[in-house]
Amino acid sequence: MFVLELTADLSGSECSADALQARAVGAYVGMAVGDALGATVEFLTPREIHEQFGIHQDMRGGGWLRLRKGQVTDDTEMSLALGAAILAEGRVEAGAVAAAFSEWMRGKPVDIGHTVRRGISQYRLTGTTQMPENDYDAGNGACMRSLPIALCTLGADSSLVAQANRTQSHTTHHSAVGDAGTLTVVRMVQAALLGGDMGHLKGLAEALVAEQPLYRYDRRRMENPGGFLVETLKAVFQALFATDTFEGALIEVVNRGGDADTTGAILGMIAGALYGYDAIPRRWLTALDAKAATACRDQARALLRMSPHCLTK
Numbered sequence: 053m054f055v056l057e058l059t060a061d062l063s064g065s066e067c068s069a070d071a072l073q074a075r076a077v078g079a080y081v082g083m084a085v086g087d088a089l090g091a092t093v094e095f096l097t098p099r100e101i102h103e104q105f106g107i108h109q110d111m112r113g114g115g116w117l118r119l120r121k122g123q124v125t126d127d128t129e130m131s132l133a134l135g136a137a138i139l140a141e142g143r144v145e146a147g148a149v150a151a152a153f154s155e156w157m158r159g160k161p162v163d164i165g166h167t168v169r170r171g172i173s174q175y176r177l178t179g180t181t182q183m184p185e186n187d188y189d190a191g192n193g194a195c196m197r198s199l200p201i202a203l204c205t206l207g208a209d210s211s212l213v214a215q216a217n218r219t220q221s222h223t224t225h226h227s228a229v230g231d232a233g234t235l236t237v238v239r240m241v242q243a244a245l246l247g248g249d250m251g252h253l254k255g256l257a258e259a260l261v262a263e264q265p266l267y268r269y270d271r272r273r274m275e276n277p278g279g280f281l282v283e284t285l286k287a288v289f290q291a292l293f294a295t296d297t298f299e300g301a302l303i304e305v306v307n308r309g310g311d312a313d314t315t316g317a318i319l320g321m322i323a324g325a326l327y328g329y330d331a332i333p334r335r336w337l338t339a340l341d342a343k344a345a346t347a348c349r350d351q352a353r354a355l356l357r358m359s360p361h362c363l364t365k
């Protein structure tokens with residue numbers, strides 16, 4: 053109910069094409085920046101981060117994956133694989149998405165989650181593109197790559213957005229808790245793209261908590277968030293709502309450690325859509341892997357162009 057009202061609210065808001073594009077590119081590049089910044093401190097505790105870096109706020113690579121400065125990980129790579137499959141098909145088609153993920157895994161990625169590997173292996177063995185429902189599948193691996201869905205379904209009926217979200221998620225992750233959290237992130241990005249403010253985003257987070265109380269994020273400060281999407285989103289929501297810039301929000305979330313590349317990527321896509329490309333600090337943009345940055349910019353524009361919001365303009 054709330055979401056429908058929100059959509060109606062925003063559809064009438066002024067949103068020039070240039071501003072929309074800056075938000076879409078901001079979301080995609082923001083996601084990659086968050087991935088690259090967070091990967092350095094993945095699996096560290098806040099105390100360990102403080103001892104090593106003071107405040108971790110510059111691109112430096114390293115981390116347990118021994119990355120180059122500005123290098124991205126599976127969060128960005130899987131998003132780009134998903135986006136390419138959507139662009140090639142002209143829609144979100146499960147077989148094309150699963151094939152794209154399988155092809156990505158063939159390239160020996162620098163990192164891959166357990167649930168992702170299992171889903172892709174099942175696809176290779178049996179051809180299945182939708183994993184059976186499993187409560188243990190509420191990891192953050194489907195959410196971290198969900199941005200192409202937010203872009204290509206912008207302006208679509210909310211049931212179609214939810215369907216596209218399930219199609220891409222269930223290739224590897226299938227749980228009610230995971231679906232609800234990931235759909236909320238997609239809706240937050242879409243609300244921000246259409247000019248929604250922090251109040252709109254809080255409303256969507258509250259709607260998620262009402263539907264799935266596990267996501268209640270206003271209690272204890274979430275540090276060391278693990279790969280469980282509930283922990284990931286608690287850290288993301290706390291950091292997003294406690295700050296008022298892209299830079300401040302991203303620094304706040306990655307310094308909590310834990311699954312920091314993925315909290316960084318998810319925070320980065322929402323905050324990038326909210327604050328826009330120009331709000332991303334230049335020192336992070338210049339350090340970001342150039343090939344990944346170009347692919348993110350190109351896909352952001354192309355996916356937005358195929359969305360119902362832009363096709364009906």
Ligand SMILES: [Mg+2]
Nearest residue numbers: 125126127313
């Ligand atoms: Mg990663």
